Amino acid sequence: MDSIITLDVSDLEPPQPMHTICQALTTLQRGQLLHVRHRREPVPLFAILTEQQFEYRHTEEGAGRHHIWIWHQGDEQAYNKLDEKQ
Template sequence: MILLDTREFDHPLPLEMAVEAFRKLSGEEVLHMIHRREPLPLFEIITKNGGRYLSVMEAEGLWHIYITRSRTVELEHPHV
């Protein structure tokens, strides 16, 4: 799993960082993005480019987004 924590960055940097990381994903890799909000524009980019995602709000202002290109990888948020 590749971790991308974008909580400290302002728009549009988190989107740009996530798109760049998504472009580099291959095989069964999963990108775990942590963000302050749900990045809806990112989801459109992912789905238009053959990817899948799972978005989980853990707390107010804390989102976990899991992204993959794989059709077989189970995307899940660990319950800690």
């Protein structure tokens, strides 16, 4: 099991990024961290993550380069991996 799953949706047109991310969330296990690369800030996704018991961190690395790190709520093992990557 890979502990960090990277998903680049920056070249996809809406609504494909949302569909691709939501599909990946259905297979995300505790202890895993999903790293999403996106060209914009996916604000609607953040509400979905909160509703579905996920936590996330969003960073912007300049125009058109967004990173979203997603893990299960309360999953300290995945959260610790995030701290190692940041």
